Amino acid sequence: MTASESVAPGAPGIPARWTSSAKSGVGTALSSRSPLWFTISHGILNEIYYPRLDSACTRDLGLIVTGPDKYFCEEKRDASHAIDTLEKGVPAYRLVNEALNGAWRIEKRVLSDTARPCLLQEITFTALKGKIADYRVYGLLAPHLVNAGMGNTAWVGEYRKVPMLFATGRGTSLALACSLPWGACSAGYVGASDGWQQLHSTCRLDPDCRRAEDGNVALTGEIGFSEKAHKAILVLGFGGTPEQAAAHALASLKQGFDAAADAYLAEWRAWQKKLVPLDRADSSTGLDPYRVSTAVLAAHRSSKPAGAAVASLSIPWGFSKGDDDLGGYHLVWPRDLVETAGGFVAAGDADEALTILGYLRTIQQEDGHWPQNVWLDGDPYWHGIQMDECAFPILLADALRRAGHLPKAKLKTFMPMIEKAASYVVRNGPVTGEDRWEEDAGYSPFTLAVEIAALLAAADIFDIFGKPDAAIYLRETADCWNEQIERWTYAENTRLAVKHGIAGYYIRIGVSDGADDTSPKDGFVPIKNRPPGVSRLPARQIVSPDALALVRFGLRAADDPHIRNTVTVIDAILRRELPQGPLWYRYNDDGYGEHEDGSPFNGTGVGRPWPLLAGERAHYELAAGRRKEAEHLLAALEGSANDGGLIPEQVWDGRDMPRRELLCGEPSGSAMPLVWAHAEHIKLLRSLKDGAVFDMPPQGVERYIRNNTVASFRSWRFNHKITSMPAGKVLRIEVLARATVHWSTDNWATSHDSETKENAFGIHLVDLPIAEVDPGASLVFTFFWLDAGHWENVDFTIIINGGAVAAVAQSFRISSAQE
Template structure:
C-alpha cells in the first residue's frame, strides 16, 4: 500500500529547550574551510555550532535502539558512557556506550572534516544479548538552527539520488547522510509526533510523517545495519541551502572517515607542537595540560581572529528556551582575557596578542567593554562590569612584560589603554550593574582587578612618556587600595561567630 507523505501532527511541538552543559568533549578542525564546532555529553553529540561559534544549530544527535517485545533503549539515558580523546591534545573522540541492561554496545569516533563544514560520526553497533538482527538502531537529530529550537522545518528528501534527512531555519540548513542506506525515516514535532515518541509508543516509525514545518522538530532515520554491515558513517553537513548542506555531507561521506581524521589530527599536532612542553598527567592518565590547551583553542573563532567564546554550552540548558539566546557561547571580555593568559602561559604569545587586538576592536567609545558580545562585536547584555573594563589593561601589561608588546607596538594600543583607564577612574571602584545576579557595590575581586589595572596602565603610560597621567592613576589606585577593608571587611557578624572568625571579606557590599 502506498503511503502519501504528510505533514506530521502536533505542530508546533512542545516549547524548545537546550541540553546539558556538562560537556565531556569539545572539538573543531582548526580550519577556516570548516567553521564547525561540536560538543558531546552523555555519550552523544550535543550542540553543533555553525557558521560561527556563537551560533548553535543542533540540540543533540543520539541513537535509539529497539528490539523484541517492545524493547526500547536510548543510549544517552540507558547506557554507561566512556569517552577517550584520539591522543593527547587532539580533541577527536572515541565514545563507547554500553547498555545498562547489558543488551548492546555502541562505539563511535567523532571528528569534523577540515575541508568542509561536516561532522563525521563513525558508528558501530554490537549485540551483547541475542543477535544483531534482533535490534534496530535509529539516529535521532534535534535541529535548533541558529540559536533557536522553534521555527525550524524538517523533512525527508532526496539529493542526487541519495536519501537524506534535512532541516532549515534562519538562513542555515543541515543535511544528515549515512553510508548505509536509511531504512524507515520520519520528521515530526517534538513531544507529539517525533521519532522518539513513535518508537517509544509503537516500536516503529510512521512513514507518513514526512515533513514538520515551522516548529520544534526532530528527524529520525533507521541506520541500515545488517549481518555483514556493522559500521555506519554518518555525515552531518551544514550550508546556506539544503542543496549545499547535502552536497557537502555527501562529499565527506565519499571521502570517508580515515582521510578526514588524519588531517584533523595533523592540524592539532601542528598546533600543539608550537606550545611549551608543560605536559602533566592526572591520576586518570589524562594529559591535563594538552587537554586544556585543546579546549582553549577549540573556543577560538576562525572568522574573527582573537575572538573566543566563554564556553560552547548553554548553562542550565534544560530550562533555557528561545527567549534566552546567549548562554555562554558569547565573548565575555573577562573570560577572553583569562583565555589569553592561558595561551601566554603555554607559550603562544601571538594568539594572546591577537586577543588583545580583538578587544581593542570591540572597545566602546567611552572606554568600557560590554558585559558580553557576539563574536562580531555586537553587545548582547547591556550590563557593565568594572572588572571586565580593567582586565584588558592587565592583559596588555602581561604581554608587555613577556616581550610581546615592545614600546613600538605598545603605541598602537595606547588609545585603548588610556580610554580604559579613564573609564575605570570615572566609574570605579564599585562593580557596576550587570544582567547576571549582582547589584552594584564593592567587591574585593573587582577592586583587585581595578587597582592592579590602574597600576599596569600607569607603567605603560610611563613607558610612552606620559608621566603625569601615570602618577594620577597610581594615586587613585593607592587611595582605593587603602579603603578595601573599610568597604568590604565585616566583623562581629553571626556568620563570623559560627565560623569562629573575627571578620571576613564579603563577596559584594
C-alpha cells in the same frame, strides 16, 4: 505523495528545550574552512555550533535501538557511557555505549572535517545478544537552527540522488548523510509525531511523516546495519542553503573518516607540540589534565572573528531552558576572555593572546568600557557594566608587554584602547557596577584589585609613550583607592569576627559611603545600578574568597593580618570538604545553583562549590609559600573534572540524587566545561613550575608591599561624595566640567576660590591645600560652573577626622549590638 499526506501531524510540537550542560567532550577543527564546534554528553552529540561559536544549531544527535517484542532502547538513557580521546591533547573522541541490559554495544569515533563544516561519526554496532539482524538502529536528530528549537522545518529528501535528512531555519541549513543506505525515515514534530514517539509506541516509522514545517522538529532515519555491514559513517553537514549543506555532507562522506581523522589529528598535534610542557598524567584516568585544559581553551575560540572565545559551549541547566535563553554561556565575557588569554600565555601561545587583545579592541565601546557580555560580533547581550571587565584588558596588554610579546611599535597600535579604558576606569571607579559574579554593586575587593592594578599598569604604558602627567595621575588615583580598600571593604568587631576570634575580615561587597546624588550634571555620570550611599556597611556581613584577589593582583602581602583574618572566616563559612578535596562557595547566601531538592536553578536556588575557587586559593597558598598546600588544591581542582577531564562551573554538595544525576563531589547541572576554570588550571600548573604566581602584576607589589606607598589626598566626586576624610591629607576635587571651587574651613568666615584644570582624561581637578587643617574642623565648598555661568547652589561638607585609623574605625567598626 501529496503535500497533505507528507506533512506530519502535531504541529508545532511541544515547547523546545535545550539539553544537558554536562558535556563530556568538546571539539572543533583547527581550520577556518570548518567553522563548526561540537559537544558530547551521555554518549551522544549535543549542541553543534555553526557558522559561529555563538550559534547552536542542534539539540542532540543520538541513536535508538529497537528489536523483537517491542524492544526499545535509547542510547543516551539506557546505556553505560565511556569516553576517551583518539590521541592525547586532541579533542577527537572514542565513545563506547553499552546497553544496560547487555544486548548491544555501540562504538563511535567522532571529529569534524578540517576542509568543510561537517561533523563525522564512525559508528560500529555490535549485537551482544542475538544477531545484528535482530535489531534496527535509528539516528535521531533534533535541529535547533539557530539558537532556537521552534521555527524549524525538517524533511526527508535527497541530493544528487543520494537520500538525506534535511532541516532549515533562520538562514541556516543542515543535511544528514549516511554511508550505508537509509532505511525508513521520517520528519515529525517533537512530542507528537517525531521518530522517538513513533518508535516508542509502534517500533516502526510512519512513512507518511516526511515533512514538518515551522515548529519544534526532529529527523529520524534507519541506518542499514547488517551482519556484513556493521560499521557506518554519519556525516552532518551545514551550509547557508540545504543544497550547500548537502554538498558539504556528500564531499565529506566521499572523503571518508580516516582521511578526515588524519588531517584533524595532524592539526591538533602540531598546535599542542608548540606549547610549554606542563603535562601531568593522571594514572587513575589515563588523561593528561593539562592537555585537556589546553584543548578546551582552543576548542572555545572563534575562527571568525579571530580572538573571540566563549565562556562555555553549554547552557547551564539546559534541559530546563527554552528559546528564551538565547545565549546560555556561548557568549563572550571580556573578563573570561582575558582569563582565557592568560591561560594561552601560561601554556606558551602568546600569539593567541595577542589575537584576543586585538578582538577586545574591536568590541570596546566608544566611551572606553566593554559590555558585560556580547555575541561574537560585539553586540551586547546583557547590558550591565562591570568595572573589572573594563580594567582586565589593560592588564592583558601589560602582561604581554612585560613578557616581550608586545614591543613598543606593536603596543602603540593598542594605545588608543588603553587610553580609553584607563579613562573609563578613573572616571567611573572605584565603585563597581556589578561584582564579578554579575550580581551586586558596591565596593568589591576583587574589582578594586583589578582596577588598581590596571591603573598602575596603564601608568607604565603612558610613561613609555612620553605621557608622564597622565601616568602620575593614574598612580595617584591608584594610591588613593588602594589606601581606602580596608575602609570600604573591611569589617571589624562584628559578631562573626568575635565568633571566629579575629579582629575583622574583608566582605564581599561594601556599599558607597557618599551621598546618593544621581544627577550627571557637571559631574561624573553614575554607574548603572550604583547603590544609594550609606555611612557604614550593612549589619549582615557577607564574605567571599574574592578578597584573595588583593594578593593575586599584588596589592597585599599573603601574610597581611587583614588577609589572614579573612582566610580564617572564609574557611569557617565557605570551605567544603568533598571527596576530591576542599572546595569553596562563592559567598554565603549564594542563590545560584540547584534547589535543595536538586531541581534546576530557575532564578533562585542554592549556590554550590566552585572548582575554580580551589585554583584561586591554590595561587594564594603559593604566594604564601605553602607549595604543598597549593599542590593539594591542584589535585582537588583536577579531581572535580568529569570522566572526560572537563571542569564544571559547580559541583554538587548534597546527598546523592542519582535520578537527577547529582552525586556528591561531582558536576552539578551548571556549565561544563567552564573555560575560565581550565585557564586557571593551566596558570596554576605554570605557577607551580615557576615557583611563583604566574600572572601577578609586579607594579602593586613594588609600590604597596615593598615601598608602602601612601596617598597624599582624598578624592571627592559627584559619583563619590565623601563626607569625611583624615587630617593631614589634601582634598582633590574632580569634576567633568570647568569650575571654580568656592570653599571655606571656618564656616565661611573666610573663603577661597580655586579653579580646576583639565587633565589628559577629561577630568577637571583641583587640590585644596587643607592638610594643615585641625581635626574636627569642617570643609564647606560649592561650585561655580564656568562654561554654564551659574552656581551649583548646594554646599557640600566634609568633616576632618583625626587621621586614617580614626576614619576606618568611624566607618566600619560595627558593634555586635548594631549587627
